Amino acid sequence: MMTQPNQSLTQKSSAMENLSSLKTQLIDTHLNTLFAEDTKRFNRFSVEYDQIVLDFSKHRINQSIINGLVELADERNLGQWIQKLFSTELINYTERRAAMHWALRLPKDSSFQPEITEQVHVQLDRMYALVEKIHSGQYRGATGEVIQDVVNIGVGGSDLGPLMVTHALSDFKVPTAKPLAVHFVSTMDGSQLSELLHQLRPETTLFIISSKSFSTIDTLSNAQTVRQWLEKALGYNDKILKNHFIGVSTKPEKMTEWGIAADKQLLLWDWVGGRYSLWSCIGLPIALTIGIQGFKQLLAGAHAIDQHFQTTSFEVNIPVLMGLLGAWNNNFLDIQTHAVLPYDGRLKYFAAYLQQLEMESNGKSIQRDGEKVSLATCPIVWGEVGPNAQHAFYQLLHQGTHKVSCDFIAPVKRYNSNQFTYAENADALIEQHHLALSNCLAQSRLLAFGNQALSQDELNELPRYKQYEGNQPSSTILLKELNPYSLGMLIAMYEHKVFVQSVLWNINPFDQWGVEKGKEIANQLLPILNHEIDDISTFDASTQGLLRIILGKMNG
């Protein structure tokens, strides 16, 4: 079979045709039937690698479909594309950049891309030195007092990734010489700052200004506010800039211009996308929470998946399977939304994190060849901590009219490492974890099998409003436990899943032109709200109407 690189879905594709016909054969088969026909279905459709198990047997697939999907991946040259990803090639073609987030987790002694590895580790080591100084209670503010609160100011990738991981690994918080708290501030309206600043002492608070471009208005406006807060308390002097700010950016000259001291500037590179940057010095709040060893474990877990992704054949390659199954649900079964449901409260921000990772990467409609796509690309990704969501939107999953695919995520073990935060109540908490696990398994069963998951007694004379259709597909991802290493694996799995789908859909997952324009238009409106410009006649009628109300109120 001859294939062209960059072949688009609009062109004739034997793999697509094959899958379409397989779909037609399967479309009326319920998951109940698939399980009844094959008792070995779990063994056939699950993969274990290192600390992770992916069970995809509850998807509406059979072996021919998996074969067909792998065939599609081959037809799209996924193998070649993976090689391109793991190279310095500028695969983010609209911004003329490489996408080398994988390089951020190369071990120090890696022989693969040694020059880049060295660059990366120079910055990581500088970050580790700062972490060490803060943890040992020797990082001092302007007055010589020890820093006890660190506030990360960033938005998007400079916020969601560090926030999600810091929260997820809260049980791995390392003891420090003095109590240390890490906080996150992102919204441009200052909501989080106004809540936070009155609780903090300027003398003992350190700010991380985290912005890839160091020109993000949300971040810089928050940074300006805290600078004034510090100056009000500690006076106008260079000691404030020198001792209370760390900058993380690709732009040293902009950091210098703002006033960040040279030895407090941590660098990353254009070839790291914002939503792939938690592995770089953008992850400083993570390292501050879980320590240097913990951060290295996080990187090691992601690196393990990088290796797995590159070297494992597609039918047992976890990120490839996740990508292919997503495309199957989306493009063939017409399931347009995907719910992420962790059964572990620590993964509270995981769905929000994935929304950026998946939807900012693949929420696009122009192919690499400039043509419009003919099929649906990224589904709507949403989710919530499972046990809480059971009391909210699960009703719709079970009895609504939408088809939804789900990822259930759960750690097998929890409260097992005698961490000081929970050790005293471990026994009772372990029981609670078992309760959460049993709910996780119950929900995926009910979604898949509907009424069949109930006992025969219950089924007799069940009114229609109490019935469950089932047949909603889901994956279950089990981690041995949620630790820095396994979380590193989990995140990297989704990163590469996104890449796999971008190859199938022939789009560039590394740009985000759809979020640029709004900023420009905001710049047109700001002078009007600041009363620098009065003429609003150039705007549409709706905007004019709203502006009149806002301006009227402000004047009154």
Next chain:
Amino acid sequence: MKIAIFGNTLYAGVMSVLLSESGHQVFWCSDTQSNENNLQYAFHDENVNQLLEKQLKSGFLNYAVLSELPLDIDGYVFSFNQTQETFVFQLLGKLKQRNIIHPKLMINASTFGLHGTEKMQKILAEDDWVYLPDTIQEGNALQSLTQAKQLIVGCLDHRTQCKVKELLRPFFPLEQQFLFMPILDAEFTKLSISGMLATRISYINDLAVVAEKLGIDIASVRQGMAADNRIGSAYLSPGAGFGGENFSHDVLTLASTVANTGVKSQLLAQVWDINEQQKEILFRKLWNYYHGDLQGKTIAIWGASFKENTSSIQQSPIHHMLKALWAQGVTVHLHDPQALDEIEMIYGQRSDLILCQNQYEAVQNAHALCLILDGRNIYDPHYVKAQGFAYIGVGR
């Protein structure tokens, strides 16, 4: 009376000296883990050491191992520090196996927190138990014991009280010199005394920080407070905070005792935090003087022990100072008349620590000199400034 004393604390040494000097026959078993008859002590108090030598010669004091102790000993004194609790229980087990005719007088002078004496009593239940709080002051060991206005004794039993009074009659001849109370009350009293003293120190240090900001001389304030006879002058010197192993341990024990009762009280935790902050105060003054740029500077320090006349550096501010200065890339020239060996034992040889036998050698080529002498102000700022120094005191 024949008295056996167990433990190697300063209190055990002082009791051995005092009891043997007043004519009791004392057998001192300092190391209960050893089967050999060799005494191991190295007190930081020269007076105690000299008197021990004297009593050994006089024959009233003998070093002994457990197996050689006579069986007709009238009273046993247990004085261990809080890390040696397991030794004590091993010791009590062995005593139980000896053919002693009970009851004997058993005096616990170890601070094992609340109910510490009761736990010991459970093993030798037939004996007459007493708790004597160890309120000895390092640097002033003998006087602090013999010149106490009243001796706190945890003991309510009349027969036992008589024995205690006989034992200590040479120092405390009057009935009113004894303050008897239940054992638990006495244990809590001991911790409360340490807590009160610590609170006074942290209080004056806290005020000193404020005084500095307001341009007030804390020395005036201190004198004024001391002139009020409800307050007095003890433990009201602002400085680099309190130290000492036992004192610090008492404060922590009391703080955790309070916390574990579920009472919402943060006073002692604050006292402790203020003190920890205060141990760095001279560093912060250097930091401010040099605008946070200490990299590559050389700083001399006089004083490493936690108070005068001792070589003990346990919980001394020197540790905080060294860590803070080293973290900024400073080289330290350190002088102390007694404690340099202990410093070297902990920190070993390093290029950013130069130990100086001579105090003036220490200030050669130094950018600044820090004085940590008994943790308080000792110079008159006006005089020192008039000599051409840039001088900064604590709170003045």
